[in-house]
Amino acid sequence: xxxxxxxxxxxxxxxxxxxxxxxxxxxxxxxxxxxxxxxxxxxxxxxxxxxxxxxxxxxxxxxxxxxxxxxxxxxxxxxxxxxxxxxxxxxxxxxxxxxxxxxxxxxxxxxxxxxxxxxxxxxxxxxxxxxxxxxxxxxxxxxxxxxxxxxxxxxxxxxxxxxxxxxxxxxxxxxxxxxxxxxxxxxxxxxxxxxxxxxxxxxxxxxxxxxxxxxxxxxxxxxxxxxxxxxxxxxxxxxxxxxxxxxxxxxxxxxxxxxxxxxxxxxxxxxxxxx
Amino acid sequence: xxxxxxxxxxxxxxxxxxxxxxxxxxxxxxxxxxxxxxxxxxxxxxxxxxxxxxxxxxxxxxxxxxxxxxxxxxxxxxxxxxxxxxxxxxxxxxxxxxxxxxxxxxxxxxxxxxxxxxxxxxxxxxxxxxxxxxxxxxxxxxxxxxxxxxxxxxxxxxxxxxxxxxxxxxxxxxxxxxxxxxxxxxxxxxxxxxxxxxxxxxxxxxxxxxxxxxxxxxxxxxxxxxxxxxxxxxxxxxxxxxxxxxxxxxxxxxxxxxxxxxxxxxxxxxxxxxxxxxxxxxxxxxxxxxxxxxxxxxxxxxxx
Numbered sequence: 001x002x003x004x005x006x007x008x009x010x011x012x013x014x015x016x017x018x019x020x021x022x023x024x025x026x027x028x029x030x031x032x033x034x035x036x037x038x039x040x041x042x043x044x045x046x047x048x049x050x051x052x053x054x055x056x057x058x059x060x061x062x063x064x065x066x067x068x069x070x071x072x073x074x075x076x077x078x079x080x081x082x083x084x085x086x087x088x089x090x091x092x093x094x095x096x097x098x099x100x101x102x103x104x105x106x107x108x109x110x111x112x113x114x115x116x117x118x119x120x121x122x123x124x125x126x127x128x129x130x131x132x133x134x135x136x137x138x139x140x141x142x143x144x145x146x147x148x149x150x151x152x153x154x155x156x157x158x159x160x161x162x163x164x165x166x167x168x169x170x171x172x173x174x175x176x177x178x179x180x181x182x183x184x185x186x187x188x189x190x191x192x193x194x195x196x197x198x199x200x201x202x203x204x205x206x207x208x209x210x211x212x213x214x215x216x217x218x219x220x221x222x223x224x225x226x227x228x229x230x231x232x233x234x235x236x237x238x239x240x241x242x243x244x245x246x247x248x249x250x251x252x253x254x255x256x257x258x259x260x261x262x263x264x265x266x267x268x269x270x271x272x273x274x275x
Numbered sequence: 276x277x278x279x280x281x282x283x284x285x286x287x288x289x290x291x292x293x294x295x296x297x298x299x300x301x302x303x304x305x306x307x308x309x310x311x312x313x314x315x316x317x318x319x320x321x322x323x324x325x326x327x328x329x330x331x332x333x334x335x336x337x338x339x340x341x342x343x344x345x346x347x348x349x350x351x352x353x354x355x356x357x358x359x360x361x362x363x364x365x366x367x368x369x370x371x372x373x374x375x376x377x378x379x380x381x382x383x384x385x386x387x388x389x390x391x392x393x394x395x396x397x398x399x400x401x402x403x404x405x406x407x408x409x410x411x412x413x414x415x416x417x418x419x420x421x422x423x424x425x426x427x428x429x430x431x432x433x434x435x436x437x438x439x440x441x442x443x444x445x446x447x448x449x450x451x452x453x454x455x456x457x458x459x460x461x462x463x464x465x466x467x468x469x470x471x472x473x474x475x476x477x478x479x480x481x482x483x484x485x486x487x488x489x490x491x492x493x494x495x496x497x498x499x500x501x502x503x504x505x506x507x508x509x510x511x512x513x514x515x516x517x518x519x520x521x522x523x524x525x526x527x528x529x530x531x532x533x534x535x536x537x538x539x540x541x542x543x544x545x546x547x548x549x550x551x552x553x554x555x556x557x558x559x560x561x562x563x564x565x566x567x568x569x570x571x572x573x574x575x576x577x578x579x
Contacts, residue, residue, distance in 0.1 A: 006380045010366075017368050085364040089421075092327050092358035092431075093381040094350050274290070275329050 003095040007103025008110065015111040024069060024111070028119025031061055036123045051127050051138040058120065059145050059224040063217050066116070066153040067181055073108045074160025075177035078270055079170050088275055101267040105157060112153040120146045145224050151255045155216040156181075158262030165269040188215050209246065216258040223251045278341055280305045280429060280460040281326060286335035287484075288321055295321045297484040298335065303462060303477075305428075308455050310471050311464040312571055313481035319464035320361060321484075323431050326462070327358060339429065354382060357427035361434045361464075363418035367407040371398055371417050374406060375424070384425040392420045395450065397443075411438040419447065423454070430454060432463040436470065448474045468567035478567070480574050488574040492567070499573045501565035502537035507550065508559035509534060520553055521546070540565075 015021045035057045036050075081087040090100065124142050159180055167173045192211060212218040226245075279302035288296040296318045303309050311319045324330045325337045328344030340355060342348045365374050375389040393402050396416040401409065409417065415438045422430060436444050451474070455461060465471055471478070472492065479489040488495055509517050509532050518529050524546060526536045538546050543562075550557055565573070 002383065003381055006377070010377055014366065014368070085360060085362050086366060088329070088360050089358070089363070089365075089418075090381075091329055092353065092356065092360070093378065094353040094383075095381060096350055275324070 003093075003099045004103040004106060007090075007095070007100060008106035011104055011107025012110055015107070020073075021111050021115060024115035025118050028065070028115055029122045030119075031065070032058055032120045032123030033126060035061065036127050049135055049138045051124075051135075051142055054123065054127060055138070055141045055145050056225060058123070059149070059220070062145070062149040062152065063221060064185055066112075066149050067156040067185055067217060069112060069115075070108075070153040070156030071160045071163075071177045071181055073111065074104075074157045075163050075173045076170060077104050077108070078161060078164035078266075078273075079167055079173050080164070082273075082275060083170055091275060097271045098267055101161065101263070101270055105154075105161070105263055108157050109150075109154055112157065113150045116146060116150050116153065120149070141224070148220055148223055148252075148255060151252075151259060152216060152220045155255065155258035155262065156184075158259055158266060161266035162262045162269070165266045165273060184215055184217050189218070192218075213246075213254050216255060219251050219254050219258065222246065223248070223255070279303055279338075280340060281462060282336070282338040283322070283325075284336040284338075286325060286332040286337050288318075288325065288330065289333045295484050296325070296332075299484075299486045300335075301479055301486055301489060303460060305460050306455065306458050307477055308451065308461045308463070308475055309477045309479060310475040311462065311479050311481055312466070312468060312471070312567070313464075314466065316483075317481040318484040319481055320433055322481075323358070323433050323462075323464065326429075326431055327356070328353065354425065355428040357422035357424065357430045359418045359422040359430075359432045359435055361437075363414055365406045365414070365417065368405060370403050370405055371409070371413075371420075372402040374417065375402075375421060378421045379424055382425045389420075389424075392423055393417075395423070396420045397446070412440065412443060415439055416443070419450070423450075426457070426459075428459060430459055430461045430463075432461065434465060435463055436465065436467060444470060468571060472567050480571055482575045487577070492570075495570050495574070496565060497540060499565065499570055499577075500540050501569055501573055503540050503543050503565070504535065504537050504563040505543075505546070505550075506561040506563070507534040507557050508532055508561070510556045510558060513556045517553060517556055521549065 012021075032054075036054050038057070078087070081090070087100075091097065120142075124139075124146075127142075128139075160177060163173050163176045163180065167176060196208070212222060281301075281303040283299045283301045286296065286299050287294065295316075299318070299322070311322060313319055321330070325332055326339055326344055328339075328346075328349035331345045337344060339349075340352050342352050344352055369377070371393060372389060375393065376386050379386050379389055390399065390402065393399050396419050398413060398416055398420065401413060406414065406417065415435075419432075419435065422432065436447055439447060448470075451461060451463075463475075475492070477489070477491055478495060480487050480495075488498070490498070507517065511532060514529050514532055514534050518526050518534050521534075521536070524536050524538060526534065529535075547560070550560065
């Protein structure tokens with residue numbers, strides 16, 4: 001266990017040293033703050049809570065951003081260390097590969113969590129100070145959005161490790177990571193939409209739900225934009241999911257599985273890899 | 276007899292159809308210094324990786340301090356191991372001392388001794404500089420320092436002297452001797468054979484994944500029976516005369532004051548006695564034992 005913490009601390013220190021953490025936090029805070037200020041404009045006419053408007057716009061942004069951040073933190077972390085030769089040295093120490101994997105995940109998750117909580121938290125605090133979202137309902141939605149954003153990032157951390165553990169060269173890992181991002185964030189939904197338009201009727205409700213759960217970004221969208229009636233009313237983009245109603249816990253469990261399964265599989269592949 | 280610290284029993288490793296290590300049996304006793312000698316691709320690094328438990332043997336058995344290094348107890352046995360990889364690299368944004376602290380924590384060793392280790396390899400002045408600014412030799416020395424963390428019982432050093440200048444090389448071998456005197460078992464690999472000669476007691480010659488010879492330099496020389504080159508410095512003008520006296524010896528060269536010939540290792544003493552009988556006309560004798568390079572090529576060719 002000790003080794004896991006040592007490796008995690010090392011990743012975190014690295015993240016601070018190369019300014020990754022600062023850059024991520026500033027970026028997320030910048031987006032969140034600008035969306036918070038923009039959120040006031042439409043709020044007046046619709047009469048919705050500005051904080052809820054922020055939740056909607058911010059989670060739409062997170063769907064693009066956090067998978068990208070997760071992949072960027074992780075895609076190089078195994079194959080990169082193998083190619084640089086630092087992995088060989090690290091594994092000559094009293095650590096198992098599972099320790100290494102767990103330590104990296106813990107470290108990257110901390111970086112991701114720190115950046116998201118501070119970045120979005122600043123926006124939430126500003127919103128609160130200005131008296132935007134006093135309703136418990138809106139604050140809850142904001143809190144849930146922040147937490148699931150971290151989980152979404154975690155899912156893509158795992159996918160990144162999976163890529164990093166399966167490829168033979170760093171360059172391949174970068175390419176595959178971009179591909180994975182495009183598929184999950186853009187292509188998948190377009191394909192789903194196309195399928196819905198073409199055989200809308202024959203595509204059963206059950207199958208549609210499963211297809212949505214098979215993509216972590218859709219689970220995230222469903223959770224944050226479909227889970228609350230208030231939010232749903234504000235967001236046109238979830239129109240195609242309007243009918244899908246899943247229990248909140250199902251979605252959380254599925255998101256957690258999206259974090260755990262790629263991570264576990266990555267660890268398995270890493271353990272079998274020739275170094 | 277005590278159990279060997281490092282043990283290969285009929286161990287082999289294949290990747291697909293490619294055999295990188297072929298039925299190697301080798302025991303290395305506690306407190307000895309052994310050099311693995313061979314070309315790149317002879318299987319030296321593979322043997323190191325097997326000892327580290329990074330890979331498992333395809334057949335046979337490998338044991339370190341009595342345990343399977345790739346097994347569940349391998350993690351613990353690595354606490355007593357120091358390793359210097361062939362090409363050492365660190366997270367270059369760290370300082371030397373930070374890197375040492377990181378590795379010491381992994382090994383659960385007191386951080387206070389790190390500065391001492393850096394002094395031992397002559398890096399105390401650069402301890403707080405980023406590794407980015409280090410020269411190749413400095414990185415290599417930092418690599419050596421991390422291998423010595425926690426007074427390891429076993430040191431595995433893959434090409435440890437590459438990138439070191441002659442002075443540092445000498446210092447490295449001094450360090451090796453003091454580690455050995457502390458009871459450490461040291462396995463190092465090298466293709467810089469000439470520098471090993473005076474330093475290493477036991478040599479294992481590898482070729483194409485096979486162990487083709489092992490033993491002390493003395494034994495290997497005797498077994499190989501490679502001709503010894505002897506050079507006599509004679510008194511002015513008597514070179515031809517002396518060459519004539521050594522009937523039956525295959526004279527290579529006579530050149531002014533110098534008579535040069537080779538003889539079988541077994542005949543060396545007999546011929547030297549004859550040379551000494553010649554008397555004062557022979558002013559000096561220079562005996563060239565076969566170098567490790569020669570031994571290596573001898574065993575390699577024999578093995579083919």
